[in-house]
Amino acid sequence: MEAREAAAEADGAVAEPDVLTDFQRWFFTMSRLKSFNWKFVENDLQRNKSSEIISEILKQTCLHPLCRSFPPSVRYRRLFLSELIRLEAAGCDPLDELYDALGEVVGEAEGSECYKSYFLPCGGAVSLLEKVALISEGTTGLVTWEAALYLAEWALDHREFFSDRTVLELGSGVGLTGVAICRSCRPRRFVFSDCHAAVLQALRDNVRLNGLDGRAAPAVSVRRLDWTTATEDELREVGADVVIAADVVYDPDVAHSLVELLRLVLTRSSPPPAVLVCCAVRNPQTYGGFRRQLESRGIQPEVLDGAVSHVFPYDRLSHMELIRLTAADGLQV
Missing domain, CATH: 3.40.50.150 (Vaccinia Virus protein VP39)
Known part of the structure; x- marks a missing residue:
């Protein structure tokens, strides 16, 4: 973790804990997807050849207990997970929990609330x-x-x-x-x-x-x-x-x-x-x-x-x- 944060600082990127916090805050308020620091995720995947960053983001968003009780809209979660899959596919081996999360949300019906x-x-x-x-x-x-x-x-x-x-x-x-x-x-x-x-x-x-x-x-x-x-x-x-x-x-x-x-x-x-x-x-x-x-x-x-x-x-x-x-x-x- 310390090596990743040092590399992020060397690249001029935001340190990972801040990125994870921002991902969580933006996800639960359904902020526009372009607001997210996807570039940081992409750089991390290319640098470490590991899906750890994707796993951490999932824990703070779609797999967080708050999402189970008070989930953002189906469409929003689907688009969010699709973006994570796009980045993961280009940078590392498939992460089962990511595809499981998408499969779960695909089966949900979109509502008005x-x-x-x-x-x-x-x-x-x-x-x-x-x-x-x-x-x-x-x-x-x-x-x-x-x-x-x-x-x-x-x-x-x-x-x-x-x-x-x-x-x-x-x-x-x-x-x-x-x-x-x-x-x-x-x-x-x-x-x-x-x-x-x-x-x-x-x-x-x-x-x-x-x-x-x-x-x-x-x-x-x-x-x-x-x-x-x-x-x-x-x-x-x-x-x-x-x-x-x-x-x-x-x-x-x-x-x-x-x-x-x-x-x-x-x-x-x-x-x-x-x-x-x-x-x-x-x-x-x-x-x-x-x-x-x-x-x-x-x-x-x-x-x-x-x-x-x-x-x-x-x-x-x-x-x-x-x-x-x-x-x-x-x-x-």
Whole structure:
């Protein structure tokens, strides 16, 4: 092992333990296959004339206990194993366990759902049942989006912001951000919310899947919250110290309803909660409209700059903006 790592460093490659960790993280989040360091595997096979590296990758991915309980999609596993076979065939003798793994996945039927697992710095993973398609059952809320991952990373860097506080998440989707906060940041209470029936069911399933049943700290609940009809009484019942939302600004009509709800949140509590909204700015015009609506309703957005720790693998090309919202002095409903 030491000889292989020394050779890798001499070649300017990443040391093997890092490569294996990356393969595991990318595999369980179903990252694009071109993200993987296949060149390292190819070089290792040619240098050592041994399939040991393939065997180690299998142990960290398709043969890992997490894959038995929460497997990525059938198609994804099939493509992943096919790439390993392509490299192995060119570099060393056939590895029986590799072909056995492919034979097993070939016999599985493809479904509309799959699991994605996101490893946490504190140990363990957030495993979520998500839809394979980006849009399903009339909503985009059944998959994890980049802003949810970014906000979770920010939370992991600022755990004290959530510690021993009541947190309300708007538009929770399948639950990545909230589950990560519950598992790592010690909130006193966490309220997941959404309004789409299928999303709410997925949320309940994923909350239970990750052992957040409300019987142990933190106290966790999932509730329906419609931004167009939410009342002061509903918000008072939650009693949030912190309100968060990620990837919720994607449509001008939705943005208008969100702004009105945020105005209610900021003006009907004393002291008002801390409010964070994280957005992947895919459409500058839509996002700019959201910012203008905030300011026209007396809500001041403050951009929280600074890098976040890269905990989860995802496309970081999108421009992310995390803003903290406060009510202008003297703002009244």
